[in-house]
Amino acid sequence: MITASPYFLKLRRYYLWYTAGFGGFIAAIALLEQEGMPRLWIGYSFMFATIMLYAAIGVISRTSNVSEYYVAGRRVPSLFNGMATAADWISAASFISLAGGLYLHGFDGLAYIMGWTGGYCLVALLIAPYLRRFAQYTIPDFLAARYGGGAGGRGGPVRAMAVGATIIVSFTYVVAQIYAVGLIASRFTGVDFSVGIFLGLASILVCSFLGGMRGITWTQVAQYIIILVAFLIPTMWLSVKHADNPLPQLAYGSVMPKLAQREAALAVDPKELEVRAVFRQRADDYGARLAALPASWESGKVDAQRRLDEVRLRDASLAEIRAAERTLAAYPKDAEEAAELWTARRAANLARSRAPVPHATPFPGEDREQSDIRRNNFLALVFCLMLGTAALPHILMRSYTTPSVRETRGSVFWTLFFILLVYLTIPALAVLVKYDIYxxxxxxxxxxxxxxxxxxxxxxxxxxxxxxxDINRDGILQLAEIAIDGDVLVLATPEIGGLPYVISGLMAAGGLAAALSTADGLLLAISNALSHDVYYKMVDPAASTQKRVTISKLLLLAVAFIAAYAASQKPADILSLVGAAFSLAASTLFPALVLGVFWKRANHQGAIAGMAAGFVVCVYYMLHTLPMAGGSAAGQWFHIAPISAGIFGVPAGIAVMIVVSLLTAPPGRRSDALVDHIRSPE
Structure with missing residues (x-):
């Protein structure tokens, strides 16, 4: 019989008391709401209470010890490491955007759940236990040691490329998390979006700056408890409301037929058809303008100026004058800008002119070819998310924090368990909310x-x-008159379902916990790569442990503020940013990691060439096909969306790595010995 260690029992006691205290806090806020507590103050209470909690854990866990700062002293029990990894994994994309994606895209949105869950199975089978046996600090550490080369055998070029990949992937991902922080803070406290970003940033920095991986780990355990409670309570409430069943996974099956009936009725509703016809006419109007460029741009600008002159001459109200001024100011500056703007508006109106695809219909398309394209994109996205998951630096870093390889394997099991508690609920939430709105x-x-x-x-x-x-001005809301961003759906779920506002505050706390937990891990991955792999391993190998930790903290500050600035520019929606990060991770790091474990013949030159090829192909495809980056959808290969660029980057990286490794000298005995060591039984 295996007995729990005193350390495990102490942690369990602490977090049981914490959970009970959090439940008491929710009950207290609920009572205060009944007594008339303003909604704004409820939002403030949840936001600042949880931020102060994370800050307190960060202060208590502060450390300057290298092992504690980088890998939490390698003494985190598997159960708690599983909770921390699940919190690290359940990012803003999972908590906020995934159910929204399923709401908007139906069956096609399941690609994210399948890809991310399957990806963590790859982590368990292919990478995590081997990294723990290696027993170092970072992913570039492993790649540099495995492939050797460089000055002093420290894998200089390989390490540098791995650091670059870690920074690019993690930075892209962390921008999405900080964007979510700003979204939550601005909605529930009333502050400006940019101010909300920097409020959340303060919480991130207290945990990661003071305690490194030690502080982040114990904060993430606390955050997972908040995430789970926040996600399950409103979902179970809606489940009881629409199916008289508190288990959302079971309610999912009973509500789906009701939703299908409602979708069928709305598809042929005369009022819906009337509204969609208006959008179709607007799309045709934009199409006519595009066909008549540049003359249509010139005449439109003259019309906008004439309308402004007219309202000024007839002494119109200030509101009318301001509206005419805004219309003129927003008018495209030239014909090229007009073409871009009108093309986007035409596409948006065309999309709203079509009847929504039934939620359960897989790979919907106007014909067989379009359906095949959607199916291929679904499979490509699943592929990229799976392999990207198995190469994410901030997730793989958690493999180093357990006491042994055995504990790492146990940690992977617990991580999957804790992830599935939320992931199996997400499709049910999307259906329940959709049925409620419809x-x-x-x-x-x-x-x-x-x-x-x-x-x-x-x-x-x-x-x-x-x-x-009110497009058709009948005073009644039609489905086609609703445009909702997927990023808002989960946060608005309590209000959509008519729940008390205290649950809205709880949901905000859960979304904030999801974004902050992932942002903590990502920022630490970036700063550790810079301080340990660049500064210590490549610049100043004689640096003291105190200096290394100090450098890491300063770099973390700098990266955090740069990421916050990037997020404040609202570069893209959360799922798009996250998808790009996964394709980049899969293309650049996955081939080198997996071949490094399972193929002894992989060598230094092959790793460099493979990582470079995967990265270049992935980035080229994104830039070549992404309109916001200057590309065009017409340049897509096999009609694959840019978010799935990894479908081309991964094969390119693997093929180039194999070919170059076979054409150059085999790795030395040191590399063979490392492979034998990490693959040997515990």
Whole structure:
């Protein structure tokens, strides 16, 4: 019989008391809401109470010890490492955007759940136990030791390329997390979006700056508990509301037929057809403007100036004058800008002119060819997410924090268990919310729309998260008149379902915990790569342990503020940013990691060539096909979306690595000995 260690028992006691205290806090806020506590103060209470909690854990866990700072002293029990890794893994994309993606895209959105869950199985089978047996600090450490070469045999070029990949992948990913922090803070505290970003950043820095991996680990365990409670309570509430069953996974099956019936009715509703016809006409108008360029741009600018002159001459109201001024100011500056803007607006109106695809329909398309394209993109995305998961530096770093290889294997099991508690609930939440909106909101009078719509519409006035307009002016809300951003759906779930506002505050705390937990791990991965792999291993090998930790902390500060600035520019939606990070990780790091473990013949030259080839192919394809990067969808290969660029980068990286390794000298005995060591039984 295996007995628990005193350290494990102490941790279990601490977190049981913490969970009980968190439950008491929720109950207290619920009572205060009943007594008339303002909503804004409820949002403040959840936001600042949880941030102060994370800050307190960071202060208590502060350390300057290298082993504690980089790998939490290698003494985190498997159960708690599983909870911390699950929190690290359940990012803003999982908590905030995944259910929204399923709401918007139906069956196709399952690619994320399948890819991310399958990817963690690859981590368990192919990489995590071997990295723990290697027993160092970072992923570049392993690649440099495995492939050797460089000055003093420290794998200089390989290490440098691995550091570069770690920084690019982690930075892309962390920008999405900080964007989510700003979204949550601005909605639930009323502060400006950019201010919200830097409020969340303060919480991130207290945990990671003071305690490194030690502080992050114990914070992430606390954050996972908040994530789980926040996600399950509103989902179970909606499950009881629509299926009289508190288990969302079972309610999912009973609500799906109801949703299908409602979707079929809305598809042929005369009012819906009327609204969609308006959008179709608008799309045709933009098409006519595009066909008449540049003359249409010139005449449009003259018309906008004339309307402004008219309202000024007839002494119109200030509101009318301001509206005409804004219209003229927003008009495209030249014909090229007009072509880009009108093309986007035509596509948006065309999309809204079509009836929504039934939620359960796989790979919907107008014909067999379009359906095949969607299926191929689904499979490509699953492939990229799986292999990207198995190469994410901030996730693989957690393999170093357990006491032994046995504990690492146990940790992977617990991580999958804790992830699935949330992931198996996400599809049910998407269906429950969709049915609630289709049955309760659609058909309501515009004069009696719920308050949450105006709240969310005002979070971002430039690019509204929710837009509802009476297109056919009948005073009744049709489905086609609703435009909702997937990133807002989960956070608005309690309000959509009519739950008390305390649950909205709880959901915000959960979303914040998901974003902060992942951001902590990503920022630490970047700063550790720079301080340990660049500064210590390549610049100053004689640096003291105190100096190494100090350098890491300073670099973490710098990276965090750069990432916050990038997030404040709102570069893309959360899922797009995260998808790009996974394709980059899969293309650049996965071939070198897996071949480094399972193929002794892989060598220094092959690793360099393979990592470079995978990265170049992936980035080229993204830039070549992504409109916001200057590319065009017309340049797609086999109609694969840019988010799945890894489908080309991974084979390129593997093929080049194999060919170059076979054409050059085999690795030395040191590399063979390392492979034998990490693959030997414990």
């Amino acid at each position: 049955s309760s909101l659609v058909g309501a009078e515009f004069a009696r729309l719920p308050d949450w719509i105006s709240y969310w519409a005002n979070v971002d006035k430039v690019n509204p998260l929710i837009s509802i307009t």
